[in-house]
Ligand code: 5GP
C-alpha cells in the first residue's frame with residue numbers, strides 16, 4: 001500500500017491526490033482521502049472508492065474535500081477482504097475526537113486485542129488489521145493524544161508505516177523494525193508563511209508537489225505536526241532494524257529514495273552484481289519490463305553485452321488482467337508483453353527479471369522469446385529465490401504457490417524452459433543495497449530478507465484467523 005499526508009495547505013486533498021497518483025504502483029485496488037478544515041462541527045470528511053486514484057478522485061469529487069489537512073491511501077489487500085469496507089483511511093470516533101488512519105504494512109501479533117477491545121465497547125467497522133491501531137488509541141487511557149498513540153503503537157507487533165489525522169493534527173509513525181518506508185518532506189511556505197509538511201511512503205510522491213525530502217520517519221518514531229510545529233517522540237527504541245529489502249528489488253519506484261537511498265542505485269547494482277556472479281556468453285540483454293529494466297541496465301553495463309527492449313509492454317493494459325484467476329492471468333501476460341522479433345531473431349538472449357514467484361509468468365515469457373527466434377534464453381533474477389511468504393505487507397502467495405519453496409534451481413529452470421537460470425545471491429543483494437556513496441547508515445544486516453530465508457524478525461501468526469469474516 002501507499003500512504004500520503006499533507007499538513008497546512010489550502011488544497012490539501014489535491015496534493016494528497018497527486019501524492020497517491022505517484023504511488024499508484026503500491027496499490028491498485030482501492031484508494032481514499034480524508035480531510036479536515038479544522039472546524040469543530042465537521043471534523044473529518046473522507047471519501048473512499050474501489051479502483052484507481054484517477055478514477056475515484058475526479059475534479060468534482062476533489063471539490064467535495066475542502067480542508068488544509070489531509071491523509072490518503074492506495075490499497076492492495078494483504079489481510080482482510082478487498083471490499084470497499086476495508087478501503088482506507090479508516091475513521092474512528094474516540095473521546096479525543098475523530099481519528100483517521102492510513103496504514104502500510106501488516107500487524108502480526110494481534111493476539112486477542114480485537115476481542116479485548118470489543119469487550120471494552122469497540123465497534124469494529126472493518127475486517128482490516130489497520131483498524132486495531134485506531135481502536136487501541138480510541139480506548140487508551142493515556143493523558144494526551146500523543147501518550148495514547150505511543151502506548152498503542154508500543155503494543156502492536158509487525159509492520160506499520162502509518163499516517164493519522166485528527167481535526168487539527170497529523171501524526172506519522174513507523175514500527176520499531178522499520179519494515180516499510182515512510183518519508184517526510186516540506187514545501188516552503190509562500191512569502192515567508194508557514195511551511196507545508198508532507199509524508200509519503202515513497203519520495204517520488206514529493207516531486208509532483210515540489211516538496212523537498214527532509215528525512216525518513218525513524219523506526220519506532222512518532223512524529224506529530226500541529227500548530228506548534230513538528231515534534232518527535234520515540235515509542236520504542238533499541239529494536240533491531242529490519243527494513244524490507246524487496247522495496248529495493250521490486251516494490252518501490254527507481255526514482256524514490258527508500259531508507260535514504262535511491263532505489264535506482266540499488267537496483268542497478270543488483271544487475272551489476274548478478275553479472276559478476278552468473279554471466280554467460282550472450283548477444284543481447286533483455287529486461288522483462290517494467291520491473292526488470294533497471295537491473296538489466298546494470299547487468300549490461302557490467303557485462304558489456306548490448307541492452308535492448310526485446311519485450312514491449314503495453315502500458316494500457318488495465319487491472320482486468322491482474323485478476324487472480326489463472327485463465328485471465330495467462331492471457332494477461334500476452335496482452336501485456338509482446339516479443340520484439342527484429343531484435344530477438346537468431347540471438348542468444350539473457351532475460352533479466354526481478355523475481356520469480358509462481359513461475360508461470362516467467363515460463364510464458366521464456367517461451368515467447370524463444371518462439372520469436374532467440375537461439376538461447378538465459379534467465380537471470382535480481383534477487384534470491386522467493387521461498388517464504390511475506391507477513392509484513394507484501395502480497396506474496398502462500399508457500400505452496402511459491403515455486404522456489406518446493407523446487408530446486410534445476411527443477412525451476414526445467415519448468416520455465418530456460419537454457420540456464422541464476423538468481424542473485426543473498427549476500428549480493430544486501431551488498432547491492434548498501435554499497436557505494438553516499439553511506440546511509442544501513443548495513444546488510446539492517447534488512448528484512450525473510451521471504452528469501454524463511455527467518456522472520458517477529459513472531460508471525462496468521463492474522464486472518466483472528467479477524468472474523470465481514471457480516
Ligand atoms: P512468475 O513467473 O512468478 O509468475 O512472475 C514473475 C513476475 O511477477 C515478475 O515479473 C515480477 O516482477 C512480478 N512480481 C514480483 N513480485 C510481485 C508482487 O508482489 N506482485 C505482483 N503483482 N507481481 C510481482
Ligand code: SF4
Pocket residue numbers: 179243244245246247389390391392393394448449450451452
Ligand atoms: Fe520485504 Fe520479504 Fe521481509 Fe516481506 S518478507 S518485508 S517482502 S523482505
Ligand code: MG
Pocket residue numbers: 288289290291292353354
Ligand atoms: Mg515484473
